[in-house]
Amino acid sequence: MIEQSIRDLLRVSVTVRNRVDGHVFAGNIPHGVQGECVLLQDITSENFAGLAGEIGKAAAIVQVTCYAERSHEAFSLAEVVRNRISGYRGSAGAIDPVIIDSCLPIGGGGSGQETAVDSSDRWLHSYTRDYEVFFETSVPTLT
């Protein structure tokens, strides 16, 4: 799953670790997480095919949302993420690594504001940016 590979790519970055201390998640944010965090979600993906079938290449839109207590902090965290992955080409992922051909942001970013339910709710601001990722995949063997 490409979002997990990019998650791992972020987690191994010292700059990202210093900022969010490993709070980079794919799919969902675990209950009880405190402090700033990054959430990655695979929005859509496509496996490319030719006349011989799949060619071992895929593309996905990965949505990256950065959460922080203040809007400018959410944006700066999104910039830390962008600095790490925008333009990245190479291996990514701790388990079953994939080869990324291209990872680039698409469109502009966007900020959102969530209303606190009560005093325990820390997440008031988020900044979201989508990335288009081209990567290698396995070719089906029909077995």
Add this chain to the structure above:
Amino acid sequence: MAAKTGLGCTLIFTTTSAWTPQYLSISGPQIGIDFLETSHLGTTGGFKTFVRNDLVDGGEYTAEFFWDAAGGYPPFTVISETITVTNNDTGAATEAFTGSISGFDGPTRTVGSLQMATLTIKVLGAITFTA
């Protein structure tokens, strides 16, 4: 006669068989038959008249493929070779001919999309159709 997609169709160069791109599409043949006008001042009926020319032009094949520089370039320096197109029907019908590359449109290298290139092959003689 059943309709089919192109999945499974192949195009093989017999001599330069090591060059095997991942084709996205194979179009052809584009056979052309000329007709010679036989109308003259005495032609009646209000319509022009024609006779079919003796020879058929085998035309061209066009193939679009995913470009990977590591796979090398098409064999456009080869004067001619046997080329076989195999269809994806039950009997794997083939079209075999002597051909030569008449055009190569290299990829547009841009972000956000896979690189594609296009090949044009001129048929140099007869096409052998095998069902």
